Amino acid sequence: MSVATAKKPANPDPKHNLKSAREAYYEKIGKYDMAPLWEVLKGLVTKEPKTQCVPALWKFADAKRLVLEAGEVITAEEAERRVLVLENPALRGKSRITNSLFAGIQLILPGEVAPAHRHVSSAIRFVMDGEGAYTAVEGEKSMMAPGDFILTPNWAPHDHGNTSDKPMLWLDVLDMPTVNHFEASFAEHFDDAMQNTSRQDGDSLEFYGSGVLPDGAPTHLKRSPVINYTYARTRPILDRLNKAGEIDKSHGARVRYVNPVTGGWALPTMGAQLSLLPKGFKGEPYRSTDGTIFVCVEGGGTTKIGDETLEWGPNDVFVIPPWMRYQHNAPKESVLFSISDRPMQEALGIWREGK
Numbered sequence: 001m002s003v004a005t006a007k008k009p010a011n012p013d014p015k016h017n018l019k020s021a022r023e024a025y026y027e028k029i030g031k032y033d034m035a036p037l038w039e040v041l042k043g044l045v046t047k048e049p050k051t052q053c054v055p056a057l058w059k060f061a062d063a064k065r066l067v068l069e070a071g072e073v074i075t076a077e078e079a080e081r082r083v084l085v086l087e088n089p090a091l092r093g094k095s096r097i098t099n100s101l102f103a104g105i106q107l108i109l110p111g112e113v114a115p116a117h118r119h120v121s122s123a124i125r126f127v128m129d130g131e132g133a134y135t136a137v138e139g140e141k142s143m144m145a146p147g148d149f150i151l152t153p154n155w156a157p158h159d160h161g162n163t164s165d166k167p168m169l170w171l172d173v174l175d176m177p178t179v180n181h182f183e184a185s186f187a188e189h190f191d192d193a194m195q196n197t198s199r200q201d202g203d204s205l206e207f208y209g210s211g212v213l214p215d216g217a218p219t220h221l222k223r224s225p226v227i228n229y230t231y232a233r234t235r236p237i238l239d240r241l242n243k244a245g246e247i248d249k250s251h252g253a254r255v256r257y258v259n260p261v262t263g264g265w266a267l268p269t270m271g272a273q274l275s276l277l278p279k280g281f282k283g284e285p286y287r288s289t290d291g292t293i294f295v296c297v298e299g300g301g302t303t304k305i306g307d308e309t310l311e312w313g314p315n316d317v318f319v320i321p322p323w324m325r326y327q328h329n330a331p332k333e334s335v336l337f338s339i340s341d342r343p344m345q346e347a348l349g350i351w352r353e354g355k
């Protein structure tokens with residue numbers, strides 16, 4: 001009589017026995033807050049990025065109409081920030097456009113003030129519509145115009161107000177989901193709705209972004225000292241790049257917004273770029289691990305993502321999930337603003353790009 005015959009189990013189906021033995025074991029270790037890695041390993045260490053996000057586009061006409069309606073039901077002061085969150089359709093209820101970034105459309109009506117506060121989350125504003133409202137950041141009051149790229153770095157006090165006679169709308173992007181992922185959020189409100197401003201409009205750009213520095217200025221900041229990168233100043237640079245033939249096959253003639261003192265990204269958590277797609281541009285396919293938010297600033301065109309094609313015009317916002325291959329087409333000359341979490345990924349050594 002062999003050993004195997006001697007140990008023959010009561011149930012003749014070995015698979016069934018194994019399954020029930022495992023289940024019993026998982027239940028047992030579960031009581032100790034432990035779980036078997038081998039059951040989930042493939043989903044944790046994937047061969048390629050597996051995104052939860054989907055591509056999506058928000059038409060500016062819809063965003064403007066709907067946020068103006070919000071102006072009828074809540075004041076900027078009551079809301080603190082009157083913002084419609086652009087939620088990725090696959091991440092509804094999570095206040096995010098990608099897993100790492102928040103995006104929203106903010107409205108300030110004539111005469112309104114969005115009161116002063118500060119927080120650990122860094123923010124950017126990309127101005128879409130209106131003229132003559134201001135944002136005050138760290139004592140510099142800056143007038144906003146369409147296409148301006150404005151920074152509110154980590155812990156910088158900021159307030160906004162509209163002294164013009166038109167509604168002012170902009171795109172807000174914050175690294176809030178990432179800060180909250182680390183459970184490292186702090187925020188503070190100030191007694192006065194508006195901070196004292198000691199600097200003139202444009203001071204920080206003149207002081208730190210002009211090839212000179214105030215004597216003794218710090219040279220190791222993790223974030224740019226410039227508050228407002230105006231469209232009036234950045235847009236002509238794209239024309240110069242285009243004329244010089246410096247046109248990337250996937251991205252067009254593109255600049256990145258940097259900390260002029262170090263050459264690094266303007267913020268340590270979010271990287272923004274502005275690109276000109278020449279008339280008739282057919283971009284080569286591209287993908288990278290940073291899910292990217294785009295705004296059409298001028299012109300109009302399409303972006304192909306897998307089997308899907310998004311059609312964009314002025315101020316439309318769209319998002320490309322991480323590692324999804326995309327390709328821009330611009331039948332007319334167009335300008336695209338884009339922003340992603342690339343600086344965070346680069347700092348951690350996990351950023352990758354490909355065709």
Ligand SMILES: [Fe+2]
Pocket residue numbers: 117118119123158
């Ligand atoms: Fe804020």
